[in-house]
Amino acid sequence: MVNSSGNSTGIQIRNLFKIFGRSGLDYVDKVQHGMSKTELLEKHGHVLGLKDINIDMPAGSIQVIMGLSGSGKSTLIRHINRLIDPTSGQVLVEGTDVVKFNPLDLREFRRHKTAMVFQKFGLLPHRTVLENTVYGLEVQGLPRAKQVDAAMKWLDRVGLTGFENRYPNQLSGGMQQRVGLARALANDAPILLMDEAFSALDPLIRADMQSVLLDLQKEIRKTIVFITHDLDEALRLGDGIAILRDGEIVQQGNSQDIVLRPADEYIASFVKEVNRGRVVRVASAMAPLRDGDVGSTVSILGEATLEAAAYVFRQNDVDKLTVVDDANLPIGTISLREVMNAMLTTERAIH
């Protein structure tokens, strides 16, 4: 299981249930047949943690799981490396069911396939930054020289060169989380689990860390599972987003799906405040190409955001842009008015 390339490890979660209590398994069926969370708690004294979770996380992409506190998102991510055991269901990694691992297999799996970043950092306070970063490799039993090489490389990548011999308590929160990130990356595991990794940081540092992660992901292409309660963070980072409420997935899709087609009132109330210009793509707001359409001299990628389109309008004195696909073939046109309409929500437009 050593030396995984990091390109081919998707995660599939199938029919995952977690019911906290003495005999959780007895209630899986009843919950599946519609017993509510409240009924389960009040009549049977069991707490519904997760209900029938099914998610496909493609290899090499960032899957965000979003939900408010108590929605079960932290419980869910802990099922992937089995810090929490499910009541029933499967967690498939490379086609193997993690749930069926014996303790030894599980240890090997955790050592080589996953690395985790924690909300409260989870650094060892008695170890220096360098000693913290090598922890995963030390546990694997790698030769010391290799441990240090890998650690130094990643410490440098997250911008902590020169801090190797500090203790975590001597660093700011943002820097501590960089150590947490370096520790996870040094492990070179194909799966990166990030449990509210940036939630404890203040907004500027959080945005900064998001950029660090996105930049890194371009080169490392790991399967990242990212937990957050912050929709903006979810929309910025997620290739796929799953929204969790009361232990159930209420919507899955990419950021545009969530913003443009919220599955219910609950999600709609969330996305109301979102800056659509940064989420919605030109392709979904454009007018499709019709015969005889006169294109524009200026073109823009369909994958670009509306905000990017707005910048293009500001720089060029045109009233239409030609929308092109990856192969630079025209697929439609978009006007300044269409950009504006798509950026503003209908409700706001009334005022």
Add this chain to the structure above:
Amino acid sequence: MEWLSTFPHLDDASLTALKKSIDEGFRSFTRAYGGGIEAFFQPLQFFLIQCERIMTRTPWPIVILVIAGLAWLASRSIKLALGCVVMLLLIGFFDMWDDTMKTISMIFVCTVIAIAIGLPLGIAMSRSDRLQNTVNPVLDVMQTMPSFVYLIPVVMLLGIGRVPGLIAVVIYAVPPMIRLTNLGIRLVDKDVLEAADAYGSSGWQRLFKVQLPLALPTIMAGINQTIMMALAMVVIAAMIGVQGLGQPVLKAISNQYFTLGMFNGLAIVGIAIIFDRVSQAYGRRLQRHMEVAHG
């Protein structure tokens, strides 16, 4: 209404019979197994005597240098090391050198044994609530039972001498070691443990790389307490033949030699202060990484 004024108790005859039968039973147990038990503790005796020899036969300037050196290594404080030197010189000047060396070697052996027993037991207790609930009341008994009471069976079994003294001291001094090891490990931050698990640490890796290092300051406090309690037992141990500063104190009590008692008592206080300050300074040094340089 007689039962109101005198507590209705077991009648004297059966009470005597009860005590007698227990005593008899224990006596025959002693006769049967005393030799074997004594043989079992023989290595302890050897260890004790060797330590005492090293302490008393090494020339005094070397002993002072070594102790001051250890104090400096543990605390990195010149002041503390000098304090040790002055204290030991004073003790030697008032002709208590030999007794002090015997007491220090006794305390050293007791502490080593208390750690050897207390550390594994404390670790085991931190892992099992059931064990914790069983051991805690036993520790309560060990700490509150008057030491004279458990001296009786120890003396019956092993007679008078160093080893029974050692056992009595260890019984009295080991509870804080066990308790604080258990507490220290239980207080380790759950988030840190979860991180250790998430990276695939084995049970031993978790214990030696995370739990013990993080519990170390608390464990050091336990060692400090153990040393202090062992010193408090020096005089009582002297009653069953342990050599050292306790002997002159006993002599002083029975003959009403105030000054003799005072000198030796102060010498005990002196070494207690040395042990305490040095072990505390070391414990603090272990926590340097906790200093917060960032808010």
